[in-house]
Amino acid sequence: MERGSLDRWESERRTAAWAQECVLADSTSAVAIFRNHCRAVLDGTDDMALDLLRDTVLYKMCISGHFRVKLDTRELKKLLDTNLLTVLRDLVADPKFFRQSEEMTIPVFTVFIAVLRGIYAAKDTSLDRRALDICREQPLANIWHSRKQILNSLRRKVYFENIHILAVYLITTRKNLLDPVRASRAISKQELQVIFFIWHHSADDLERAGSYLAGFLHSVPWHWNDVKRLRKLISSDHELLNLLLEEYGEKAFVIRLLKEIEMRRSESLTERRNLDSPVPWLIVTLDIILFIYRKDGKGVSCNPDLFTNLLLLQHNLDQACMELDFTVHKVIHDCFMIGPSLAWDCALAVLRVIDDEYRSPEGVPGSFVALHSQTLGLMYPAALSACLTDASPAKIEALDQFLREHSSTMASPELRALFKTVVSETSWSEACVRLEDMQRELEGTPSAPVMQSIIAHWTGWGEAVDIDLEAARANLQSRTCSWAECPRHGKPARKALNTCRGCREVRYCSKACQTLDWKRGGHRSACRRLHAP
Structure with a gap:
């Protein structure tokens, strides 16, 4: 650290320490002065109030980026007895709050977050309960209603940071006070709306957006127990997703999802030291895409980049699933097992829309016309991988339908040549053997004839591109x-x-x-x- 920076750091630290001593010496007066100046700014009754606000000892105690408020339980209780949290809650919940200059709103938010962090660090149940009872609803409600003003602010990134901390604090504190089942059910739509709000509008800083989601996922108690609860709470809640689509527009929301998928796809999932956040969130993202498709969404079908990235993501997930260290936490492993199959479901959903919208008068599926051969070629290994990962009757039917409608007889010479490159003789023969194994396992079930049809289509593709079945089997055996x-x-x-x-x-x-x-x-x-x- 350079000398000038070190001097500034030390000056800020001394000022904050001095201000903390002043606040503790007369907490009632310090809170009253801060409240009166804030009210004067909101009510427009004192032109000097804004300058006086930034000079209060309560603000100076919290403003330093190099000095965290560190108070013991007794000191925090003394501070809360002055109704400080109620004052801060009422200010942030005031409908006029976000219409004010950032010179007023940022200091108030700074003090609010600093106090909550101090309470969280104290790990005192009675303090947590008091804070949660006071702050659980009104601040987030006003944040949501004031979101347009927040977006128009030049310092919206500062707002996003503070909003994220507030939402995660509420969820984490509730988790600490309740048992996991009750806590997971107590997460509100308002908290989810706010999390999605800052995520959607942080597309210019995907790493930061990712950290917001990581904080959210770490705060939810059921993340460590059952990924299905996460999917159900966020993805199956049609009311919430309808609100999101209405808020952002389907096309814009799909574009934001595409950015998320592109970022996750660019990561090496198998090399990450910490898989706690990206994989579960990715599963939720895929669920959302499926939901949009089921609403007959045009935002999905009109975005071929989304389609291609889903296929590439499916491949990455499949590779990660194969290479995954099975000592990893069960929830993360379960997410990987869901991921490849779900990515295929999403891609197949988009493909069906494209096939129908661009179908030729002769009945040729639209994907042969509208999609690049390389994109369509990725579907074949993705389809097999999804089916072999989860051989449910629905997956088997979907694979049969795909191979039947996208047979080698309808494919262009370019796609046939690409098939041999994308699938490769070794992968093609491995699939043949696994499909035959599945057929034996399904003998006597309704899925057996469907498996026979799949094998016929797959073998037909091999013959069409001149793959020698016997040579391929010998290669596999070796x-x-x-x-x-x-x-x-x-x-x-x-x-x-x-x-x-x-x-x-x-x-x-x-x-x-x-x-x-x-x-x-x-x-x-x-x-x-x-x-x-």
Whole structure:
């Protein structure tokens, strides 16, 4: 730190420490003076009140960026006995508050947030309960009603920061006072509206917007218990989402979602040290897109970039799911398992709209006409991945419909050539084997004929692009470990594995698997070799 900065830091620290001593020496007077100057500004009764407000010891105690208000429980109770929180709540909740100059509103917000942070740091249940009872409704209600004034402010980023802290404080304090189930049910639409408000309008700073969402997700108690509650509270609440679409407009909201997806897609999900916030939020984002689609939204169908990014995101999620360390928290793992399938659902939903809107008079699906071949080509591996991840009857039907309507006979030469590149012979053969395994598992169920149709379409694609089925199967077998209980079962290696030196007929990914198969798997009796490896 440079000398000048160090001097300023020390000066601010000394001023704040002195101001805190003054406030504690006569709390009643300090709060009364601050309140009177604020009321004078709001009511327009004193032209000098704004300058006098910034000179109050209460404001100086809280203004330093290098000095947090640190009061013990006794000192905080003494301060709250002056009705300080009630004064601050009434000021922020006043309909005229956000119509005032930032020279007045920012100081009040600064004091408000500093006091709440001090109470939170004290970890005293009685103080938390008092603060929550006083601040739970009116400030956020006025923030929501005054959102246009906040957006028009040159210092709206400062407002966003303080609004985020206020909303997260209320949710976190409620969580600390209630059991998790009661706390999760007590989160209000108003708190969610405010969180979405600052997220939507922070598109020019996606990292900052991400930190707002991370703070929100960390504050909710059910985040650690069940991701389905998060999805239900935010994504299935049609009343809330209808309000959001009405507030921002469908097209603008979809564009904002696209920015979020592009940012998440650019991240390496498997390399992040902390997956607590991006993955659950991504699941909610995908849920929202599905909701907009189900309302027959044009914002989704008119944005091909969203479609392409959903497919690429699906691929990233699928890769992360395969590489994910299974020691990660169960909720995060569950999110990954939801993610690939849900991303496919979103992409398929958009595809259906495009197919219908641009369908040719001859019945050719519109995606063959309106979408770039590379985008459409991504659908095939995405479709299989989603189905193989979650082989529900609905997923199987959706895959069959997609392959039937987007068959190789209808595809352009360009798409056929791309198919072989995107899917690759190795992935195509792996899919064949897994589909056949699924067919055997589903034998005797209503889904069995559908699986037969899927296999026929998939095989047809292979023939259309000149993939040699037998050669592809041999290639797959060469990359598959022969030990039935191999930890990587179902995940073929990237290149051919070493063969048993005795029979040259089986392959293993490691010496450990070879030894286990020799001792416990029966290969000892089948192998021509007489000695243990």
